[in-house]
Amino acid sequence: MSRHRRLDWPALAWQSVFLGLPLAFIVAVSLAARGPYGGVEWRLSLAAYGRLFDPLYFEVFARSLALAALNTVVCAVLAYPLAYWIARAPKRRQGPLILLVLIPFWTNVLVRLYAWMFILGRSGPLNALLSALGLTGEPVDLLFTRGAVIVGLVYEHLPFMVLPLYATLEKLDWALVDAAQDLYATPAQAFRRVTLPLSRPGLTAGSILVFVWTLGDFVTPDILGGSKLVMAGNLIHQQYLVLRDWPFGSALSLALMAVVAGGLALSRRQEARA
């Protein structure tokens, strides 16, 4: 029973104008032509969509998808034991442990990426450590590599996986796991046949978050990859802020949205089948 039904109109009006319109503009601009000095010329044109089929852009999208998939898997592998460990900890310790996951999650993304930029730099602490240990003679290039981007992506998105996983594991009925073991399942079998399937909603939610946010990321490859590793986000950023080709940038954005939506639909179907 709502008693104050009409109190939501200010927020609905605000979001309609400042969220609905900007998103509608992306669609409208993607169908317009590019103005002579950047900006938009308002006539119907499908030129922007035509350019999407350039193999160059296919390659960038394929790379983004591959990196997003890799990041999702690595995050899941790292996050699962952590989330499981927190969920099985005594109740009064769970809150503070989750807070420890939340703090980096809410720390500015530039700060977190800069920390890695500093550590991986040619004269940074990691290179100093490696040469002090006698492993390297002279500084090695760690920054602006594919590896640096992957470390940054994992570092940035790990909490997105831990939090939903913990939320599911925390509510899990552990009596079912005990029952499996009473019925002579080994701990590994009990995990594979009982715990893992029961924690699937969290795993799915976390995977969706990591996948979607990685696909939309432009800052991580921009900072840790230099200009060598272009992802879909960088491409879009370039079209809007450097080349000022708004129609093509909008078409690219919508293509990215379509990929995201496709990924979501696929995971829904997988989930329904399971």
Place this chain on the structure above:
Amino acid sequence: MRRSLFLPVMGWGTLAFLYLPLLVLVAFSFNASRFGAAWTGFTWDWYAKLLADRKIMASTWNSTVVAAVSTALATVLGTLAAVARGREATPARKAKDAFFYVPLLIPELMLAVGFLLFFGLFKADLGLLALIVAHTTLNVPIVWLIVKARLEKIDPRLEDAAVDLGATRWQALRKVTLPLLMPAIAAGALMAFVISIDCFLISFFVAGPSTTTLPIQIYSMLKFAISPEVNALSTLLFLASLVLVVAAWLLQGGEDASSH
């Protein structure tokens, strides 16, 4: 026995992975040496340099103004929307819920692009105003989500009881429900403030060339070079989020604030 060791090692190990880079950053912001990883002594110099830097001070001021105003707007709009939300699962309610969830579900880049077109097509260099509008839009769902979660735990019969005792619906809302919601509203406002202070991507796309916020300032500095000033500035920003997030967490009764 092996299993009982595996989990703590993985758990603490992953937490160390999350914190080690930040701790290294904090430690080196006090290093006297300008170049390299050699520790040459403790210094506050880099922090003093920040305070003397007019560009950094100006961008800090901009960030604070944008965060304060957009938080105030988003807190009012989000709280009202949460309070108005009915309990029965009507199609209208589901549609409204889905609409409020949109900014949380689509890639941030899409919002950034949308705002860029929105403000760009009107050819208005709105300066801070554009940032305030964008951040408010981003934050309405955050406040709405946190307040809604708290509201669902409040017994609706409390308001009914107030009305039975002669209060109007409006009085019941103000004197009964709102005080009960206060911790959640405060937590929502804090989260909104953190999101606004931290927001880079959207601000970067929306801000005109004359407008700089703290994250935009950091970005242009780190694009230029790795320097101890950036270490110091990053440390301050990290400490600010740390304090605000812990405060929001305590306000929500130490439960998880993982409302994302």
